[in-house]
Each structure stands twice: as C-alpha cells, then as structure tokens.
Amino acid sequence: MALPVQPTPLQASTPLPAPAPAGETAAPEFNETSGFFRHLHTPRVAFGQDFTLKQVVFVLFFVFCLTPWASPPIALALGLLLAQTIGNPFTTQTKQATAKLLQFSVIGLGFGMNAHAAVQAGKEGILFTVVSIFGTLLLGLVVGRWLGLGKHVVHLISCGTAICGGSAIAAIGPVLRAKDEEMSVALGTVFVLNAVALFAFPPIGHALAMTQNQFGLWCAIAIHDTSSVVGAAAAYGNQALEVATTVKLARALWIIPISIGTAMLFKQKGVKVKIPYFIFGFIAAMLVNTFIPAAKPLGPVMVNLAKIGLTVTLFFIGAGLSAKVVRSVGIKPYVLGILLWVVISTGSLYVILHTV
Template identity: 80%
Template sequence: MLGFTLTLRQVVFGLLLVFCLTPWASPPLALALGLALAQTVGNPFVARTKVVTSKLLQFSVIGLGFGMNAHAAVRAGQEGLLFTIVSIAGTLLLGYLVGRWLGLERRVVHLISCGTAICGGSAIAAVGPVLGAKDEEMSVALGTVFVLNALALFAFPPIGHALHLSQHQFGLWCAIAIHDTSSVVGAAAAYGNEALEIATTVKLARALWIIPVALGTALVFKQKGVKITIPYFILGFVLAMLVNTYVPAAKPLGPLLVSLAKTGLTATLFFIGAGLSNSVLRIVGLKPYVLGIVLWLSIASASLYVIEHLA
C-alpha cells in the first residue's frame, strides 16, 4: 500500500485506533477493543505504544485542566485530603500484612501496594528504582495493577448507578479506589462532567504522594543515592486550570482543548488494553493477583462506605 508493506495485525491495529479517535468511541469501549486486539492478533507496535501511552496520558490530563475551575478544584482537593492520607497508609499496612501471609517477596508486595494506594503504574514506575526492584518484579506488579485497573473501568460506573451515587460521590470514590489515572478519568467521564472534575483533581493531588512514599521507601529499605521521579505533568494540569479560571481570553479555546484531551484519553486506554497480552497475564501468577484483589476490594469497599455516609 503506497509502497509500504502492511501486515494484517498492523491494518487491524490502525483501523481500531482510527475508530477510537471518533466520537463513537468511549473510554471503556477503547479499552475493550485494545484487550480484544491483544488477545487475538496481538499488538504489532508494543514497544512504541508503551512509550506513547505515558506521554499521551500526561498531555490529555493537562488538556482536561482547561475545562476546570480552580476554586472548585481546591474544594475537591481539600475534601479528598483526609481520605487520601488514611487510605494510602491503610493500604500500605494491609499490603504488608497480606503479603507476609501469602509468602510473597517483599519488594513485589510493596510495589503492588504502592500501585493500589497511589496511582497505579505511575507509582510503581517511580518507587521501583528507589526500591532497587528487578525487571521481573516490576513486570509482576505492573501486570497485576493494570489487569485490575482495566476491570475497574468497566465495573465502577454500573456500580455507581446501581447505588445511586451522586456525581460528587462517584468522582471521589473513583479517585480513591481505582488504581491508574487513565481509568479514573475514563470511568468518571462516563459518569458525568462533575464526577470527572472531582475525580481528576483528587487523583492528581493523590499522585503527589508518590514523592513522600518514595522517600519513605528509601528509608525503610535502606536505599541510598536514589533518584525519585516527580510527576511534573501535574503542574501543567494546575497551570491549565488557572488559565481557564483567570484568563478570560483563553476560555473560547477551553472546549476544544478538553475535547482533544478526552480523545487522547480514549486512545491512551486503547494502547493500555493492547498491551495486556497473554504473556503479561501469565507472568503475574496467582498470589500477586490475590494480594491485588484483596487490597483493591478493601480500599474500594471502605472508601465507598465512608463516602456514602459522610460525603
């Protein structure tokens, strides 16, 4: 085609990606299509999509900031602060206890616990080098969190509707109980604009806890001279939100940038699903899944109870 040789896998990948860029595609559908691709013909661009996914997610999150009000975001962040502190500390402690009971390697336990407690793959990627984790330990932790994260994107919106959660309640619950920022934003966007605003703000505020948790990890595991990855894209989100709130001339561009950001997020979830191949699922093993499920159900049920009764 036009002088290029294309394989069937590449053609299918391209067609699905193009569809995910259209208004007919939703975040859950994009993730499902990516998963279907990974489990059938496979992803022909695994290495490239891994690189693109992280950057695309960051730019999409920044773009969402152009549709948010700084005053509302501050209120949401303040409300989620206590939930964040208690849930992170509780998840790390529970992870340590359950991990010892299962007989899992200590580094794997800490990585899965951090991924569940803070922000999924981003937290694992930041804490792993501080921990001195091996490649196979990183793969196990990332595989566990990504699989459960994918399930959360499908499960949470129907649960929220069944329980008649308000937009406010659902946004807060998503930010606390879903692992990765991509699925938090995807699930909240499917629920409504208010849920999206609250979920994104609280989740990004939660992501900043990567820094103190990474420092604590270096102390507990007695690691010296380590480099901690700081999620600078959160500053871009805050800046975009401030521009949208205080620069009237920028407001006409807001809807366009938010629309592009949502499209970028949909493509991101397609890439994430396309990366969950059979080999990724097999490398994890049973015990890490047990740990991940116990932590996920614990934080999801406890936070839901508190939100329904207090928020």
C-alpha cells in the same frame, strides 16, 4: 549407483512428522504461521510501503478511537480484544507513547476545570487520601507476608493500589532498585484490576444512585491508574470527572514523600526520586482557564482533545495486556492486589455514602 545424501545438521536434528495411518490424512499443524494467522503476518506492499493485515487491523481500531463513537471503556475493550487474538504489532511504540499521551491528556483536562471547585474537591478528598494511602500500605505489608511474596513485589503492588497505579510503580521501582520481573508482576496485577474497575464502577455508581461528587471521589480513591479513574468518571458525568481528576492528581503527589520514605525504609542510598511534573501542568491549565478570560474559548477544544487522547491511551493499555502478561503474573500477586482493592473499594464506598 547414486551415493546416499548426508543430512545437513538442521535436517539431522529436526524430527520428521510421523506418517498418518493407512487410509487417513495427516491433520495440518496449526500455529501462528499457518492459515488465518499466516495471512495476518504476511508482508504486503502498497504505495511502496510494506505492511501486514495485522497492522491494518490495529490502525483501523486506532482510527475508530479518534471518532466520537469511541469511549474509554470501548477503547479498552478493543485493545483487550486485539491483545487476546492477533496481538499488538506496535508494542514498543505504544508502550513509549502511553505515558506521554496520558500526561498531555491530563494537562488538557485542566483547561475545563475551575480552580475554586478543584480546591473544594481537594479539601474533601485530603482526609480520605491520607487514611487510605497509609492503611493500604500497612495492609499490603501484612497480607504480603502471609502470602509469602517478596518484599519488593509487595511494596510495589501496595504503592500502586494506594497512590496511582502504574505511575507509582514506575516511580517507586527505581528507588527500590527492583528487578524487571518484579516490576512486570506489579504492573501486570495493577493493569488487570484497572481494566475490571473501568467497566465495573459506573454501573455500581448508578445502581447505588451515587451523586456526581460521591462517584468522582470514590473513583479517585478506589481505582488505581489515573487513566482508568478519568475514564470511569468521564462515563459518569462532567462533575464526577472534575472531582475525580483533581483528587487523583493530588493523591499522585504522594509519590514524592512515599518515594523518600521507601528509600529510607529499604536503606537505598544514591537513588533519585521521580517527580510527576505533569501535575503542575494540569494546575497551570486550570489556573489559566479560571483567571484568564481570553483563554475561555480554548477550553472546550483542549478538553475535547484531551478526552480523545485518554481514549487512545486506554486502547494502547488494553493492546498491551496480552494473555501472556496475565498468566505470567501468577496467582499470589493477584490475591494480594484483589484483597487490597476490595478493602479500599468497599471501605471508601461505605464512608463516602454515609458522609459525603
């Protein structure tokens, strides 16, 4: 007589699926390891290299972003589509590359700008910059207390809205000694609103018949991240791009005094202030383009490469904005971010339309 087989620990702890009723066929379990998703994740070999179809789709989207048919909004949309469906198979690599690629792209844009025009744009934007930064920080403090959010999260979202989005949050976070989850909430909030702004601002600008100068200034003040500012302005026109980039980078320099003020306000000792050195690279490129005639032929090449780099940057950002990231933020941080964004967007728009 055969002896009964003792279940292994795994078998004993894993419940079997319930049998299907008589006359019916059990429905197959649907998850990411079955059907279509299983084919996307199944390793394959070609030319001695392992790959998955998921990685092939990502690479095809990436290559498209290098072509003239891609634009910043399209690249962001492709990244978002990837993130919401099959996911980003190179999350670590794209996260590491995004910041550096954006910095090199901004420096490259400097080779297409004139220093005299940039100074004039900076003069026009300085008052808007000062008022909007401190107004946003103060409003964020009031609304954040009303919503019952933690001080660190409130300050990070407010700084991201007031200065330059993810770059400001990345710089202010270590000064606050913010926790990883606090950083994630702030970054998630800002990145979602950035995506909305990139698509929404150009149609609004055209509907209101804004000039290139007006639209560039509005983008620099009302859109969080430098990548989305440059993307939206580039879609509107070259002059708007020049104004927006100059004013936004001048605004980004406020990371330094705001970081020092944060350390004093939150009584943090022994912290290092992160200086956005790439801005000085942008200024150097602009000076070379303005005052060194021999470098003029280099300008169009560098600007074209910079625009491609920006397009790829936005594809990477979109690919990292999964539904999980969006849901993990929670409703209150979005409420804070949206209120701040609406106030600064509508307020600056009204002033620009009536004064510039």
